Amino acid sequence: MPGGRYLKDRIGLYLLFSAAILTFSVAVLVLPYETVYVESRDGLMLFLAVMIACVFVFLLGTMYNMLIWMQGKGLVGAPERRLLRAMSVALKVVVSRRFWKALGVFAKDGLYLSKLKGRSRLRWFMHLLILGGFALMFVLDLVVTFSLDILRYGPMIDEDGWAKMWVRDFAFDLAGLMMLVGLSIAAVRRFVFRPKIVRTELPDAVSVVFLLLIVLGGFVLEGMGLAAHMEDHTVNHEYSFVGYLFSLATPPSVSEFYDEFWLVHGVMSALFIAYIPFSKLFHMIATPIAIEVDGLVSKEVSGA
Numbered sequence: 289m290p291g292g293r294y295l296k297d298r299i300g301l302y303l304l305f306s307a308a309i310l311t312f313s314v315a316v317l318v319l320p321y322e323t324v325y326v327e328s329r330d331g332l333m334l335f336l337a338v339m340i341a342c343v344f345v346f347l348l349g350t351m352y353n354m355l356i357w358m359q360g361k362g363l364v365g366a367p368e369r370r371l372l373r374a375m376s377v378a379l380k381v382v383v384s385r386r387f388w389k390a391l392g393v394f395a396k397d398g399l400y401l402s403k404l405k406g407r408s409r410l411r412w413f414m415h416l417l418i419l420g421g422f423a424l425m426f427v428l429d430l431v432v433t434f435s436l437d438i439l440r441y442g443p444m445i446d447e448d449g450w451a452k453m454w455v456r457d458f459a460f461d462l463a464g465l466m467m468l469v470g471l472s473i474a475a476v477r478r479f480v481f482r483p484k485i486v487r488t489e490l491p492d493a494v495s496v497v498f499l500l501l502i503v504l505g506g507f508v509l510e511g512m513g514l515a516a517h518m519e520d521h522t523v524n525h526e527y528s529f530v531g532y533l534f535s536l537a538t539p540p541s542v543s544e545f546y547d548e549f550w551l552v553h554g555v556m557s558a559l560f561i562a563y564i565p566f567s568k569l570f571h572m573i574a575t576p577i578a579i580e581v582d583g584l585v586s587k588e589v590s591g592a
Contacts (some may be wrong), residue, residue, distance in 0.1 A: 349565025
């Protein structure tokens with residue numbers, strides 16, 4: 289029965305969605321967070337609750353976008369069924385030799401933006417800094433969280449550890465600086481020079497300003513910790529080269545408000561994650577992936 293098969297596909301898709309949310313929620317709640325610098329556990333729990341809710345919205349928005357793509361012109365079959373097939377093909381690619389080729393396509397078109405490079409060097413460089421910094425920070429977050437809260441890796445914890453200095457301090461500052469420069473270029477183009485080819489609509493302005501505030505807030509937060517010589521902020525300041533500059537203009541007394549500022553920064557970051565599927569940033573990254581996956585699905589169907 290077509291109706292029964294359609295219902296089965298929908299149930300399967302939403303079960304996967306629910307499993308993803310449940311897995312993320314459990315992972316978030318069981319981590320010890322021993323290296324988080326906030327003293328208020330209530331503030332930490334509030335942030336985690338907001339983060340889980342925002343990831344729920346992110347996954348829901350992502351699924352919505354993918355279902356819309358699966359309703360494209362010329363596509364046959366229920367969008368849920370096509371999406372499940374695409375996910376199945378993508379999983380097969382991940383565990384096959386084709387993974388590195390697919391990863392190369394994503395890196396070239398999704399992160400390096402090779403097609404944009406030929407049209408405008410400035411736009412390409414700007415987006416490369418923003419997306420590259422964003423991707424680097426995402427990877428660093430995963431590595432640091434796994435190293436600190438699961439492995440309890442000593443060099444990542446000790447203030448003199450090589451991983452603490454080069455990964456938690458230097459690499460994070462580098463990623464943040466990349467985003468800060470890219471977003472500053474975007475802001476100047478959109479709000480100062482305003483070239484005719486750039487149409488600044490409200491969602492574009494919100495994305496640039498909101499992300500710029502998040503990046504600046506991260507450096508201000510780091511500067512507060514360095515200025516007050518908080519835990520893990522007492523030595524080797526030169527590795528946090530951007531945060532150190534912010535600390536020079538930060539009086540140590542502001543550390544009294546560190547917990548509140550950390551919570552505001554964390555909630556803003558979580559809200560931006562929820563907003564990603566509804567922004568141009570998502571389509572810029574996801575479109576090359578969707579094209580590659582669609583090609584793989586077509587090859588599998590034709591070869592069947």
